[in-house]
Amino acid sequence: MENLLSDKWEVKSKHSSEEVLQRWRTLCGVVKNPKRRFRFTANLSKRYEAAAMRKTNQEKLRIAVLVSKAALHFIQGVKPSDYTVPKNVQEAGFQICADELGSIVEGHDVKKLEFHGWVSGIADKIGTSVTNGLPTDNEALKCREEIYGINEFTEAESKGFLVFVWEALQDMTLMILGVCAFVSLIVGIATEGWPKGAHDGLGIVASILLVVFVTAGSDYRQSLQFNDLDKEKKKISIQVTRNGYRQKMSIYELLPGDVVHLSIGDQVPADGLFLSGFSVLIDESSLTGESEPVMVL
Template identity: 80%
Template sequence: NQNFDVKAKHSSEEALEKWRNLCGVVKNPKRRFRFTANLSKRYEAAAMRRTNQEKLRIAVLVSKAAFQFISGVAPSEYTVPEEVKAAGFDICADELGSIVESHDVKKLKFHGGVDGLACKLKASPTEGLSTTDASHLSQRQDLFGINKFAESELKSFWLFVWEALQDMTLMILGVCAFVSLIVGIATEGWPKGSHDGLGIVASILFVVFVTATSDYRQSLQFRDLDKEKKKITVQVTRNGFRQKMSIYELLPGDVVHLGIGDQVPADGLFLSGFSVVIDESSLTGESEPVMVNAENPFLLSGTKVQDGSCKMMVTTVGMRTQWGKLMATLTEGGDDETPLQ
């Protein structure tokens, strides 16, 4: 610490790089540095995130430009799918998503504006959804989805066993055990000549299973902690009353109240508010102020409220949202966690 200023947490990258270079030649570095940030992988992950974000930003901007180009063309006649009509709704999830993601004001007007969409969703901009009929909420969930994203699968215990076997020291011991078995059996016969070799094998298996069990239990604990971090609540109006609700319970038609610092929990449309500025840098790479009004009422999931407060009506949830697609892209290209060696 005196010479390199390496702190237990939040050390500078320069200090970590200098320390790792001086401590590079050590016995079993994979185990020694397993709780230390791998700077090269951190740089690779950061570069990959920037690349994915830039690709998505370009895709969003291109889609906006394309829809602006064709905005002069009147929307085609929309046909409500039979299953949606049978459930009592007059618009489907795909149509709602296309309206909000593309900021398509013309199509929004075609459906009667925000009030028209609320009517087609059988929701009230002031009273919110009605929870008196549980089956109706269940139908809404089946048709429009739930506000959850696909999570990466938990690695199996045997995968941790395989990773533990990749340790160089254990590989060398494995070779020694093999040689010991061959030499011992050749000189002293079976089973006396196999004792040393089998002892080494037993030691290797013991170390592997202890390491794999420890890593597997840690992965379970991290997964539980991650679930706790994701328990986010928002203020929602249902049955005319304002109440706290998990973001996972949101459905199209819900009326959500947002303030400074809140992250938009789903795609939606602005209902009312004042001086609202939305930060869309997580999607486009640039901050874009929303002039809270009939011309631009679109709020994309994952963006943050920088200033003001407002009410929004949820239109799209889960993987159908722009934020859900971004999370899927980042999951395929690399996660946000600091890589460990």
């Protein structure tokens, strides 16, 4: 008996191997109430489930790490070194185009900014000075405007008067009156003949047209007034350094390369790169509705 109860069958109070526990359970499998009998030994089925779950989680984690590494390698592999300066931009004396500048600023792309030599490098590529700003030569400014465009949004076309007439006709009450006018004309002409039987129907039609043109005319005038007010609102002046001198100009005269000076409460007139300053906090709520602060690059 002592030989049978060797180390091969001994169940230790702690750290017994699964092999020993399984043999012990197999040997004592015929005992009465095995759950009570084995209550002080490890539950092998639960241990197997936990091991399987750990293995599954480890595999998921391994896959996630591999996917993350692959994505990181892909991102690092897509380098901005493939950028080619368009021919017309080179001929004008610049080394970076408007689309590339836009992708750097709007996308807050630090990698591209680094590739182009940070702010000083981009200043060299667009032919400006971070201290003196742009030269005031008219021909050079016109050439820059042709390459990079002007600093204004594309305005939506104003609605014409006929559009407001059509919108006024969409009123449900006027539609019902129009149906009534049509029925009145048919019934009146059929019973009393033309033109006596058409009086009521034509009267309704005249009333509908009067309401439509008065409403459309009022909306059209309000639209014109709103456009005028909007244009006045957009007449914003800004402090800019050109040719070493600080001057005041309209935001519509700004060009890439201008050095703009901002004060507390100023509206940022264009996308740009940050040169110097302190405690600068900007949000894009007036354009995007988002009040989250930006530290444009």
